[in-house]
Structure formats: C-alpha cells, structure tokens
Amino acid sequence: MNNRDFALPKLSLRFFPIWQRHWLVWKKIAAPSILGHLADPVIYMLGLGYGLGSLLPTMGGMSYMAFLAAGTVCYSTMNSASFEALYSGFARMHEQRTWEAILNTPVSLDDVVLSEILWAATKSLMSGAAVLAVIWVLGLSHSLMSLWMIPLALLIGLAFASLGLIMTALAPAYDFFMYYFTLVITPMMLLCGVFFPVTQLPESMQVVAGVLPLTHAIDLARPLMGGAIPPQALLHIGVLLAYTLVAFYVSLVLFRRRLSR
Amino acid sequence: MNPVIRAKGLQKSYGGQRVVDGLDLSIGKGECCGLLGPNGAGKTTTLRMLLGLIAPDAGTAMLLDLPVPQAAREARIRVGVVPQMDNLDPDFTVAENLLVYGRYFGMRDSEIEARIPSLLEFASLTNKRDAKVPTLSGGMKRRLTLARALVNDPDVIFLDEPTTGLDPQARHLIWQRLRELTQQGKTLLLTTHFMDEAERLCHRLAVLDNGKLISQGTPRELIEQNIEPQVVEVFGETSGQWAGEHAARYSQRFEVSGESVFCYVKDAQPLVAHLQGQSALRYLHRPANLEDVFLKLTGREMRE
Numbered sequence: 001m002n003n004r005d006f007a008l009p010k011l012s013l014r015f016f017p018i019w020q021r022h023w024l025v026w027k028k029i030a031a032p033s034i035l036g037h038l039a040d041p042v043i044y045m046l047g048l049g050y051g052l053g054s055l056l057p058t059m060g061g062m063s064y065m066a067f068l069a070a071g072t073v074c075y076s077t078m079n080s081a082s083f084e085a086l087y088s089g090f091a092r093m094h095e096q097r098t099w100e101a102i103l104n105t106p107v108s109l110d111d112v113v114l115s116e117i118l119w120a121a122t123k124s125l126m127s128g129a130a131v132l133a134v135i136w137v138l139g140l141s142h143s144l145m146s147l148w149m150i151p152l153a154l155l156i157g158l159a160f161a162s163l164g165l166i167m168t169a170l171a172p173a174y175d176f177f178m179y180y181f182t183l184v185i186t187p188m189m190l191l192c193g194v195f196f197p198v199t200q201l202p203e204s205m206q207v208v209a210g211v212l213p214l215t216h217a218i219d220l221a222r223p224l225m226g227g228a229i230p231p232q233a234l235l236h237i238g239v240l241l242a243y244t245l246v247a248f249y250v251s252l253v254l255f256r257r258r259l260s261r
Numbered sequence: 262m263n264p265v266i267r268a269k270g271l272q273k274s275y276g277g278q279r280v281v282d283g284l285d286l287s288i289g290k291g292e293c294c295g296l297l298g299p300n301g302a303g304k305t306t307t308l309r310m311l312l313g314l315i316a317p318d319a320g321t322a323m324l325l326d327l328p329v330p331q332a333a334r335e336a337r338i339r340v341g342v343v344p345q346m347d348n349l350d351p352d353f354t355v356a357e358n359l360l361v362y363g364r365y366f367g368m369r370d371s372e373i374e375a376r377i378p379s380l381l382e383f384a385s386l387t388n389k390r391d392a393k394v395p396t397l398s399g400g401m402k403r404r405l406t407l408a409r410a411l412v413n414d415p416d417v418i419f420l421d422e423p424t425t426g427l428d429p430q431a432r433h434l435i436w437q438r439l440r441e442l443t444q445q446g447k448t449l450l451l452t453t454h455f456m457d458e459a460e461r462l463c464h465r466l467a468v469l470d471n472g473k474l475i476s477q478g479t480p481r482e483l484i485e486q487n488i489e490p491q492v493v494e495v496f497g498e499t500s501g502q503w504a505g506e507h508a509a510r511y512s513q514r515f516e517v518s519g520e521s522v523f524c525y526v527k528d529a530q531p532l533v534a535h536l537q538g539q540s541a542l543r544y545l546h547r548p549a550n551l552e553d554v555f556l557k558l559t560g561r562e563m564r565e
Contacts, residue, residue, distance in 0.1 A: 017361070021364075025352045106366060107365050
C-alpha cells in the first residue's frame with residue numbers, strides 16, 4: 001500500500017500520441033472493424049424489429065423497430081467500449097507490453113490510462129455513428145435531434161471504457177472477462193430498457209435498473225431519437241459522468257498498484 | 262562533473278522480501294556499467310528504480326541531475342531504454358515503430374522522419390524499413406528495439422539483458438553498436454548474464470546478489486581482487502576421488518561440481534605436471550575469467 005497510488009490523476013496532453021498510435025493500428029483494420037461495429041447490432045435490430053415488431057403494435061408510443069433503434073445505439077456503443085477496454089486494453093497492457101514500452105518514455109501511467117479511455121470512447125463514437133447511419137437509412141428516425149446521439153455515444157463510451165478498465169486492471173487472463181460480460185454487460189442489456197421499457201419490470205428490479213448506467217443512457221437516447229428533449233437530461237448526464245470519473249480513478253489506482261512491481 | 266546516475270541506499274521490498282537492499286551506485290558520463298547477478302538478484306528492480314518507474318522504499322536516486330521518481334518524466338526525455346522482453350508494436354512496420362515511439366517524446370513528425378534513415382542504418386535495417394515486425398528475426402527485432410531507444414538521441418541508455426536469446430552473429434553486431442555508442446560519449450547501464458559480454462563491453466561492473474552490491478570494479482580488477490589468476494578444470498569419472506586426495510595439495514582453492522573439479526591456483530605448473538601422470542583424468546588449464554569470479558561471489562547453486 002502506497003499513498004502515491006491514491007493520488008488524483010495528473011492529466012496532460014501527452015496522452016495524444018498514444019491515441020494516435022491506436023488510431024494508426026485501427027486504420028490498418030478499418031474495413032473489418034466497421035463491419036464488426038455494424039453486423040451485430042443491425043442483425044439484432046432487424047431480426048427482433050421485424051420478428052417481434054410484427055407481433056407488437058407499438059411500444060412506448062412508437063413502432064417497435066423505432067423503440068429498438070434507440071436501445072441498439074446505446075448497447076452497441078456500450079459493447080464497443082467494453083470490448084476495447086477489456087480485450088484490446090489487456091492485450092496492450094499485458095500481452096504485447098505496449099504500455100511497458102510507452103512508460104519508458106516521458107509518458108506517465110495516468111496518460112496511458114487516459115488514452116485507453118479516450119480511445120475506447122472513440123470506438124464507441126464510431127460504432128454509434130455507424131448504427132445511427134443505418135437507422136437514418138431505414139427511416140427509423142426523422143429528427144435532427146438524433147444528431148445528439150453522437151456526443152451521447154462518446155459519453156456512453158467514456159463511462160463503459162472506465163468501468164471496463166477496472167476489470168482489465170484486475171484481470172489475471174482473458175478468461176476473467178467472461179465474468180464481466182455475463183454478470184454486468186448482459187444483465188444491463190436485458191434490464192436497462194434496450195428491448196422493452198424498464199417500467200415493465202417488477203418494482204425491485206426497476207430500482208436495480210435505475211442505478212445502472214445503460215438505463216440512463218437509454219433514457220437520454222429514446223427521446224432524442226424521437227425528436228424530443230429528454231426529461232431529467234442533466235440527471236442522466238450527471239450519472240454517466242459520475243460513473244466515468246469514479247471508474248477512471250478506481251481503475252487508475254488499480255493499475256498503479258498492478259504495475260508498480 | 263556530476264555522475265549521470267547516482268543511487269544512495271536504494272531499498273525495495275515486495276511482500277516482505279527485500280529485493281534491493283541498500284544499493285549505492287554512481288556512474289559517470291560516457292561510462293558503460295554492467296550490473297551482474299543471478300536471477301532474482303534485483304537487477305531489473307534496480308533499473309526500474311533508477312528510471313523512476315517505481316519508487317524506492319528508502320534511499321535516493323538521481324538521473325541526469327534530476328531526482329527520480331519525482332522528476333522522472335523530465336529525466337526520461339534524455340534516456341533510452343532497451344527492455345528485457347521485446348515490446349515492439351507488432352501491427353506496425355519498422356519505420357512506423359520508430360515514428361510512433363518518437364512521438365511519445367514530444368518530437369514532431371518531421372523531426373522523427375529526419376532521424377529514421379540514420380537510425381535504420383545504425384541498426385542495419387535500412388532495407389527492412391517497410392517490413393512488418395512479425396516478419397523480423399530475433400536479432401533484427403533486438404536491433405530495432407535498440408534503434409527505437411535512440412530515437413530521442415538520449416544521453417543515457419538502459420539495457421536490460423540486450424543480447425539474451427540471440428545467436429552469436431546477432432550478439433556481435435549488438436556489441437559493436439553498443440561500443441559505438443560509448444565512443445559517442447553516451448552513458449550505458451546494462452544488465453547481463455553473459456560474462457563475456459560484460460568483459461568485452463563494460464568499463465565497470467557491479468555484482469549484485471540478494472539485492473546487495475557485493476563487489477564492483479573494472480573486469481580486470483574484479484578478477485585480480487577476487488580470484489587466483491589460473492584455473493585448472495579436471496574432468497573424469499574419478500575426478501571426485503582425485504579431488505579428495507590431491508586437490509588441496511596442488512591448489513589454493515577448489516570446487517567440485519558433478520564430475521568436474523575446478524582448481525584455482527597461483528602457479529599451475531605443479532598441478533599440471535601431476536595431472537599429466539593421471540591417465541583417467543582430462544584437464545583444461547586456462548586463465549581465470551569473470552565467470553569464475555561470478556560463481557565464486559554468488560555461489561554455484563541454481564537460482565530460480
């Protein structure tokens with residue numbers, strides 16, 4: 001235990017060359033990556049949207065497909081940031097020792113962790129924008145308000161990247177991430193209003209859903225897609241920001257302890 | 262002139278075990294200093310403390326007149342590091358690895374691009390400029406790692422086992438390059454398990470064991486101060502029995518290791534004459550070297 005481990009993050013612009021590095025790697029695999037961003041969410045949206053949507057007249061005052069569209073943007077941005085922070089982040093920290101190489105330069109661990117979060121959020125931004133484009137093409141959203149989905153995708157990305165990095169900091173190996181996906185990510189996908197309104201759940205489960213970050217993301221996304229200003233928007237933004245800041249700090253402390261050997 | 266690297270009473274423990282224990286070290290400009298020691302002696306931990314990557318539990322360290330870890334970031338602007346295990350970017354080409362790494366030092370792209378040709382030439386990788394890292398041989402990867410450590414034109418270079426796992430040709434090329442760097446006035450601090458490497462490259466050696474500095478000096482001084490000048494190695498099935506009966510009479514000191522007996526002597530003549538009469542035994546007479554010193558100082562038992 002060391003007091004230095006608990007120091008507040010010292011941020012600097014030196015994170016940027018690391019972000020540039022990740023971007024350069026991504027550019028080399030851009031085509032399969034964009035396909036990956038699109039395939040899974042679009043298949044979910046179309047499959048469930050047509051299949052289940054034909055049985056349901058409307059949901060939450062809109063067509064089921066439109067209802068699902070807002071949830072899909074949120075969960076696919078959640079997934080992109082999570083996969084990037086967990087699997088790719090772990091590869092860079094542990095397997096490829098990229099972090100070790102970077103830390104031998106005048107760049108600090110705080111910069112490295114910040115760059116991981118910003119890069120994973122960048123992936124969310126790309127994935128959110130890709131899904132949004134499909135939604136427009138399918139005519140599921142007509143409002144310019146839906147452009148606010150782009151900054152929202154970034155915010156969702158920041159929150160889930162920071163949360164995911166806590167797991168990366170604790171992970172002994174890749175297998176460990178299964179816990180996070182089965183115990184955290186999948187429950188959120190099912191409880192936070194992606195496929196049906198949270199109000200359909202029993203009261204106790206609604207309370208649980210109410211503290212989960214994806215619920216707040218979807219509460220912002222669905223009105224925006226329909227062209228309305230989300231009720232209690234500041235509260236939802238505040239919750240997502242709080243998740244980001246607290247998780248960033250916790251993950252940084254854990255990384256400092258892990259890498260101080 | 263102030264030493265380039267200075268450590269006083271450095272101490273570090275992990276889980277109650279002291280890994281570095283009161284280490285004092287001072288390295289002057291242009292010097293090539295070797296840290297020797299068995300596995301777990303504290304070499305890598307020492308390097309990491311001197312680089313300011315980990316904070317010592319006690320003691321102080323100065324790197325290029327800056328206190329570390331407090332001012333490690335400023336100090337590392339003028340430092341290059343060759344790590345023990347390769348951590349090149351596998352997704353990038355040779356040139357991209359250099360470009361991306363230079364950016365971490367805050368260098369402009371144009372500035373790095375201008376340096377790349379001479380770095381590639383130094384590493385004998387000019388024709389591999391656009392090759393991807395996974396296609397390089399072990400020796401090429403090591404040379405690229407060395408070139409990468411020079412991207413910021415550092416004054417001090419830390420090398421953690423720079424030639425481990427390389428074939429003799431690749432090692433000799435690395436040695437030649439490291440000598441060129443010392444001739445340019447760069448300060449080198451390296452760890453190694455290879456005594457021939459230490460003997461050839463280093464002006465000065467520091468032997469670590471159990472986190473303590475147990476001896477230091479030039480390679481020649483270490484040999485002269487610690488060991489008899491001549492060694493006669495005796496082999497054969499009956500060498501153990503022979504050692505029990507005769508070794509003490511003919512040598513100042515001897516050690517039995519399996520079917521070999523190492524006899525350390527000031528004058529080898531009487532022993533060699535005696536061995537010529539022993540038909541069941543073979544022997545090798547040679548001058549004492551650094552490996553003898555190392556084994557004497559740190560013992561023959563295996564370290565895991």
